[in-house]
Amino acid sequence: MPVVGDHRGMPAALLVLISVLLIGCTRPPEIIGIENAAIPASTAPEVSRHRIFIATTRRASEEPGVFLSADRAHLLGLASAEVTVPPTHVVGQLERPEQLPPDPRTEFSAVNAVIYGNDAAMVAAINRELAARPRGERELLLFVHGYNNTTTDALLRLAQFVEDTGFQGVPILFTWASAANASRYVYDLNSALVARGKIKQIANLMAQTNAESSSVFAHSMGTLLTMEGLVDLQQAGTLGRRGTINHIMLASPDIDVDLFRTQLIQLSPEIREKIYVLVSRDDRALRVSSRIAGGVPRVGAANPQQLERLGVTVIDLSEIRDSSSGSHSKFAGSPEVVKLIGAGLNTVGRFGEDTSPALTQILTASPIRILGN
Known part of the structure; x- marks a missing residue:
């Protein structure tokens, strides 16, 4: 880790990033x-x-354990x-090995x-x-990971998410070329x-399977490319036309609020x-992202009522405090949140309309708020 020298004149966002780097200089193998x-x-x-x-x-990658590198490929690998x-395993935890072998x-x-x-194949x-x-x-779940x-x-997080939500279908990870460096x-x-x-190519592949339906779950920066991909599919006239889409869940979206509004306008009301x-208004990672973007608010930390007016359903996790993975990944680190998401993924109904005892119990016992349709 390089030594940090004189901070005078350094942009505030860069200072925040340096502090993040100093806190977490290493990651598990x-x-x-x-x-x-x-x-x-x-x-x-x-x-x-x-x-x-x-x-x-x-x-x-030929490096043991890495499998896929941070370098970009022109063609989609499978x-x-x-x-x-x-x-x-404990719900909400990711028991990842600190040394090899696991x-x-x-x-x-x-x-x-x-x-x-x-x-x-x-x-x-x-x-x-x-x-x-x-x-x-026989449902597919496309998971798109975020920054860093x-x-x-991404693979282990998706496995933990599938385990904790009780998702019964087949998971697919879209892992794009993140540098994994803060x-x-x-x-x-x-x-x-x-x-x-x-996204269009992956959607075409999914449409060729025997799946009865599909859902999408994207996190952080992965929500940006997911929304852009959905817009491309909408413009091509194929979005929702070649199979049933149950849910599109965007966790902690690292998207400019104004851009998100523009993306939504291009999607059909049915989507x-x-x-x-x-x-979550306490999302520290999105505070940093907002500062890098010149103070423009990010969707994942925006006012829930403002987002509700855009015609989407908002799940407000601001009062959740038990996430083992911090404020930016409550979708996986909070036991009550992953159980709530599981109750949603495993039903064709909408949040708030499902009267199952499991969902009712979660919402009654937790500070999670649901706003919208």
């Missing part, structure tokens, strides 16, 4: 494909297993990996990675997973914009009513 010879994941008792499919704009969740009895592991040479693999599920649960993520970060915000922003055109925006 990359673990994709790293087997524990003493305790193979295949023999570990009572672990949960999730086959996660991967679409990516990252270049492949792969999958099996993530194991330990029997000791111990699948107490830590997440990611093994049995597969690379697909074309769309048809991945579609066939997804269809096998769908066929193993009963009718009514490695492939391992000081490279602009690189990540440009990588997200480069990747937005691939807008499927959009749920998870916000």
Whole structure:
């Protein structure tokens, strides 16, 4: 870590970024494909297993555990990996190994990675997973990660999210070329914009499967490329035309409020009513993003009533204080939030209209507020 020198004259946003860097100079090791010879994941008792499919704009990496690098690829890559969740897992936690190899009895592991040479090969693999599920649960979930993520970060987070929400369908991770470096915000922003055109290709791939329906969940900067991709699909006349879309969930959107309004205007009313925006006014990461953007507010920290007037459903998490992953990732780090999202993902109804005891109990016992349609 370089020594920080004289701060005089340095922009305030840069100072904030430097403080973030000083707080977290290291991250846990990359673990994709790293087997524990003493305790193979295949023999570990009572672990949960999730086959996660991967679409990516990252270049492949030969470095052990990395699998996909931070470098941008021109073509969309296709792969999958099996993530194991330990029997000791606690809802809202991500028990990630601090050293290699992972111990699948107490830590997440990611093994049995597969690379697909074309769309048809991945579609066939997804269809096998769908066929193993009963009718009514053959749903796809496209997860788009945010800023400052490695492939391992995103893969494990999605596995934890699937485990904790109880999602019964087949998850697909879209991992774009984030530098996974807090000081490279602009690189990540440009990588997200480069990747937005691939949403159409991923949607086409999903439409070729035997899925009964699909949902989208995007986080942070990933919401920007997701919304841009939705606009592209709307303009092409294919959005919602080749399969049922249940939910589009945007968690902590790192999007300029004015840009978001413009994006929404270009979407049909039928699509807008499927959009749920998870916000939190105490989101520290979005405060930094806003300062970098010259003080323009970000959607994920905006006034909930202001967003509600745009015609979307707003889920206000501002009063949630139990997130193990901080204020920017309450969607995964708060047990009550992940349970709420699970209650939404696992039903075709809308939040607030579902009268199931599970959802009613969560909303009654928590400070979560739902505004909108």
